[in-house]
Amino acid sequence: xxxxxxxxxxxxxxxxxxxxxxxxxxxxxxxxxxxxxxxxxxxxxxxxxxxxxxxxxxxxxxxxxxxxxxxxxxxxxxxxxxxxxxxxxxxxxxxxxxxxxxxxxxxxxxxxxxxxxxxxxxxxxxxxxxxxxxxxxxxxxxxxxxxxxxxxxxxxxxxxxxxxxxxxxxxxxxxxxxxxxxxxxxxxxxxxxxxxxxxxxxxxxxxxxxxxxxxxxxxxxx
Numbered sequence: 001x002x003x004x005x006x007x008x009x010x011x012x013x014x015x016x017x018x019x020x021x022x023x024x025x026x027x028x029x030x031x032x033x034x035x036x037x038x039x040x041x042x043x044x045x046x047x048x049x050x051x052x053x054x055x056x057x058x059x060x061x062x063x064x065x066x067x068x069x070x071x072x073x074x075x076x077x078x079x080x081x082x083x084x085x086x087x088x089x090x091x092x093x094x095x096x097x098x099x100x101x102x103x104x105x106x107x108x109x110x111x112x113x114x115x116x117x118x119x120x121x122x123x124x125x126x127x128x129x130x131x132x133x134x135x136x137x138x139x140x141x142x143x144x145x146x147x148x149x150x151x152x153x154x155x156x157x158x159x160x161x162x163x164x165x166x167x168x169x170x171x172x173x174x175x176x177x178x179x180x181x182x183x184x185x186x187x188x189x190x191x192x193x194x195x196x197x198x199x200x201x202x203x204x205x206x207x208x209x210x211x212x213x214x215x216x217x218x219x220x221x222x
Contacts, residue, residue: 048086056071127174
């Protein structure tokens with residue numbers, strides 16, 4: 001899951017999960033696949049399939065659970081605010097109650113997580129948004145955090161995390177500024193967002209990817 005919190009030195013991650021999306025024929029899916037790191041093998045986990053078909057979602061995770069948020073559901077149809085919870089110990093997925101849903105429907109957003117909370121940031125509804133929602137893992141509740149909003153509304157952005165902060169780079173906005181090079185930093189201890197001009201990407205990019213560890217993050221492609 002993108003944005004998953006860094007692993008302490010006393011623990012080692014053993015698996016990853018991929019949920020939803022569309023296949024080569026543009027058919028929307030609810031499928032969840034599990035990759036086992038020790039064997040580099042991937043298999044579908046039917047019991048973990050998302051409750052609804054969806055794509056263009058955001059995702060975060062901690063050591064016990066993964067969360068998939070928002071996106072587009074063709075069966076409704078429309079952009080959603082729903083959040084699904086994947087429990088690793090049982091390989092099952094459920095829909096969180098209303099208290100766990102996003103504060104507003106959106107898609108094409110990014111996610112990062114600390115040990116205690118996940119954050120769903122940016123995205124698109126009828127236009128690019130700067131909204132940040134905080135999902136508290138202990139209570140499975142989600143709420144808007146206005147002080148943590150992006151410095152500019154954008155979607156198709158990428159995110160990575162350190163133990164203390166999440167970083168959001170690039171993304172698409174309007175025709176006037178189609179692709180951003182902006183880098184924003186979300187400080188977990190204060191739930192505040194600020195631009196980091198010295199960390200801006202060399203050029204404006206959207207549809208990019210990011211990864212990182214405790215020391216550095218990397219933004220690629222786009």
